[in-house]
Structure formats: structure tokens, C-alpha cells
Amino acid sequence: MTDGSLAALVALGAFHGLNPAMGWLFAVARGLQERSRSLVLQALPAIAAGHAASVGAVAVLVALTRSVVATQTLAIGGGVLLVGFGLWRLLSQRHFRWVGMRISLWQLAGWSFLMSSVHGAGLMLLPVLTSSGTAPAGHDHGLHASGSALSTGVFVTAVHTLAMFTVAGVVAVAVYEILGLAVLRRAWFNLDRLWAAALIGAGTITVLTAL
């Protein structure tokens, strides 16, 4: 893994953490409801866990696929999929539907998993996943290659999620303690559109790099 990919992983983690829809806002809401900062803090690991599960599933899937399919094929296939998904996110007017504020931490993790998945959070890491490290050599198929692919997937997920968790945590506490939710009216930019653009961009980069 190059420094560049590592930086990209961290940056994408920060970007996901910053998005109110990815969970920090839910943490703040739970805290405000009971006037309790510890409820804000309790919610964050559950949200991060759900996010990690969603991103990790994609990372591991990509890593495993890489161990059996040529990297170039994977990159092109994945990149095209990514552009398509990004276009769908850009054009679709549907939004995530869920009901319920009073949910357990387990349910909150499940919510975060679904929220991250429908937004394609893991897919956004595709350029990093397909360009990082060396692909296993042809003779090296089998358990050994799968093992190293898995560990790459886990590493990518951990770095990304740590960045996401840190940024979401800082934002949640800052909003809860200092800024207040009135900041939403001014500062809640339509990240969904930026997000869709990032997906399309990531897909394009993946394909171009592979060609």
C-alpha cells in the first residue's frame, strides 16, 4: 500500500464521517433527547461498526476477487459498476427510508450498515482497493493468496473506519457541545450530490488507471 493510497483511504474516511446522514447526526439526536453526552459517545462506536461492516464487505470481496481474477479485469468491471451506481445516486430522487429514533445500539449498527451500503460507501474505495499493493502472482493462488487478500481488506477497512469514526466523533461532540443544530441550516451541503460525483470519479479513475 502506497502513501498515496493510505492518504486516499483516510480522506475518504473523513468525507464519510463528515456526512450528517452517515450517523453523527443520529448520535447527536440521541444525546439531545436525554441531555446526555455519554449517549452521543455510546452511539458512535455502533455507527462506526455498521459502517465498517458495509465497507469491509466490499473490501474483502474485492480483495478475494483479485486473488482469482486479473486485476485489470476487476478494475474495469468494478469501475464501470461504480460509474453506474454513481449515476443512479445522482439521478435518483429516492432517499433512505427508515422509521425509528428509539433503537438499541445493535439496531443502530444495523441502521449504519444499511445507510452506508445504499450510499455505496465501500464502493467508493474501489480505486484504492484495485491499485494498492501488488496483485498475487499467478502461481500463488490458494490459501496463501486469499489470506493476504483478506488481511489487505481488513487493513483497508480499519484505516478507513478509524478516519470516519474520528471525524464523526469530533463533529458530533462539537455540534452537541458548542455549535448546536442551527448549524445544519447553513452548513448541511447536499453531500449526496458530491457523493455521487465522488462515486463516478472513483469509477472513472479505476478504469483509466487499469487501461
Add this chain to the structure above:
Amino acid sequence: MALWKPDPTFYASPRDAVSAPPEKLAYVAAFDRAAEKPDAIAVLDVDPGSSSYGDVVGWTDLPYLGDELHHFGWNACSSALCPYAPHPHVERRYLIVPGLRSSRVYVIDTKENPTAPEIVKILEPDELAKRAGYSRPHTVHCGPEGLYLTALGGANGEDGPGGIALLDHTSFDVLGRWEVDRGPQYFAYDAWWHIAHDVLVTSEWGTPSMIEDGVVGELLLGRKYGHALHFWDLRKRRHVQTVDLGDEHQMALELRPAHDPTKQYGFVGVVVSVEDLSASVWAWHRDGDGWAAKKVITIPAEPADAAGLPPVIAPFGAVPPLVTDIDLSVDDRWLYVSCWGTGELKRYDVSDPFNPVEAGSVRLGGITGRAAHPAAPDLPLSGGPQMVEVSRDGRRVYVTNSLYGAWDDQFYPDGVGAWMAKLDSDPGDASANGFKLDERFFPHGEAFRGRRPHQTRLQGGDASSDSYCYP
């Protein structure tokens, strides 16, 4: 098209919403009782600095006859900021306008030309029947994952059960019946929620056959109209508890839960007690794991000479107050109570919801009172303050005078007329002086082109349109 920043009319908390700028336009549902002219959405100028202040400045006729417009609501509101299904970049621009008699639902765009709103979609009655099994649509509320539309009747005008249909946020298509398990609930009317507690509340009026030709005396005296509240699990869509107010308390209608999402109480108005013709307001509240309700306001009937009364109440020799609508200010401090029979609008300080303190009253119309508006002191008024709407900052209160076509005719048989009034409410003055009619605002008679005005919705939202997920 999605916005780059949240719609400026969305507020995270009721505390923030109170600082919203004053509305400039009001939308009023207006219907023709004879069904000879189309019903309409009237647009009122409510900007005191404008030269046409208090005038009808816009008018959109519907394409059909006999819809009987009644209640309506916005396509999106502050609940779009809720954390579990956030979509804050949609616009509050469409009015969702049900025809209570026809069961049609109109989607009307107010953005392109706010004073000439345009119909962009019509849901036909059979869509509501086929997909949700309901008819006679009534209340509209914008929820985080769709629009909730209550309906009084079963499919195609059958008697029941009434319930809630869920509508898609963007296409406005009927998605289906909301209830998974309705328990013993049969009657429907209003619905609202404690959104941060995953609790939905519904109230009861009657089925289509019980209301459409007027109030039925035997049913009323037989205590057959609705008299209970239903509490539901908003997530699981299941009935949780019925709270019966007692069968003498006929017709539990408008639900006004506290706007503060940390609170779990609210108010419901009861039209009439068959024991003494009084009307009442109840506060529902958490009671251990369940719910309970307590009568917190009783308004007695006013004795009157039977000769001056319409046949429906002449045998009783008294005028029932008939509390037909109530509205709670966004700061949860002031409750406005319409007495449509006696022609009075009362203001209560409900800082302590279980001990309301009356804080002003204004008389307009009334079955025997016929109190005039100061802007036209020689004109006796029919009808009374009925639908009441409060601005987000809590300083302006709007009332219209029609209840429901067939019932107007029973209680005001010589004609209910058509008028709208505005009151100035001073949140800093709990004395009667803090609650006064605005003498400059009195659209009436021909201003409404022969139609009867019903619910008012304020541009940008009002006290009964938005719910909030943050305190």
C-alpha cells in the same frame, strides 16, 4: 431538483422554528357546498406592509365539482432533518390537498407562482381504494419516510375501518395501508405523533355514513360517534393502546402533541358531551408504560331560548360550544380553542399542560350571538371561529368559519357565510389585552366567491404542519 442547502423553512428544533420570519401568504381551502362551482385554493395576502393586505390575491380552481376540500398539508417539512431518514434538500413547495367527499387528492405546486398555485398531479379515488383500502382522505402529515394521509372511510366510501395511507415523498403515489395491526381501531379522523419516541396517535370522528348527510341525532344521543384515542408503535405500525375518554364525550377530533420532541403529552378537543352539551379539551400523557388522558378544560353550554335555535339543538334550550378545532403554538405555551357553536376563540396558557389558564377570548359569530367583526360592525356573522392556525412565531392566529358542509347547514340553517379573521397574540402578555382581533384583516363574503373557507396553511409552515426530531 434537489437543493444545495436544506430548505430554509426547515428547522431542527421548535426553539429555532419560533424565530422563523413572518409568513407573507396564506393558502385557504374553499369549497362550494352546492357542488355547482369547483372548489378552490384561495391565496391570501397576510403581509401587513402590503397594499393588498387581507385580500384574496390568488385563486386556483380545481378541475372537478364536489370535492369538498377540508384539510391539507405540505409535501415536506422540518421532519426531513430527522437523523434516521434525512433528506433535507427537498423543497417545501407542494400542497397535498384531499377532497374529503370525492376522495380525490390534488398535488398543487406553490413555487413557480406562489399566488397562482398549479395542479401538478391528481390521485383518483380508486388509487386510494385499490392500494390502501381507504376513502374520504383527511389529515396530511409529512413524515421522515413518506406522507401520512388519514382517511375516514374504507375503500370506495364504505364505512370502515378508516385509517392511514402512506404516500411516496417524491412521486406522491399511494404506497399502501400504513397499519400492520390495527387492533380494535375502527373510526379514524386525525393522526400525529411523538416522532422522537416512535409513537403515533389517532383520534375518532365517524364513518362516511355517519357524517356525510349531517350529524345524526340518534347516533349522537346513542353515543355512537368516536370517543377514544389510539396509541401506536410508529416503527412497527402496530396498535398499542386505546384510551377511552368515556362515551359521553362524542367526537374526539384534533390532535396537538407537544412540539418539543423530549415531551410526551398533547391535547385533543372533544366536540360535545351528551350529558350537558359542554365541550372539553383533554391532555394525554405517558402513564408508566402506557398512556392516559385527563380532562383539563371544560367549556359549558350557554342557555338560550329554544325559539332562536336551529332544530338540531332546539330541544335542549342551550347552545353547545362545539370545540371543533384546537391549535398549539410551536413553543407549546399557548393553546387556542375554537368554540364554533357559541362563536368564541379562547386562548389558554398551557405552560402547565394539566392546568391551563384562560388568557383571553374573542367573540365572532355564534349560533345565537352573531357577534360582528370590528372591521364591519353592522354585519352579524354566521358560523364561528373554526379552523385555527398559528404562525411559527406564535404571534398571529388565523381562523375561518366553516366546519363541514352538511353540518354548517344544520347549525347555521340560514347560511354559514364565509369569513376569515386574524388575531394578534402577544406571547409576553397573558392578559386579555394580549389577544386581539386585527381590524385590518377581514376577508369575507364575496372575497371567497361563494365558497366556504376551511383550513389555512401558512407559507413556509405553521404550528400544525411541522414536527421536529431535536429539542
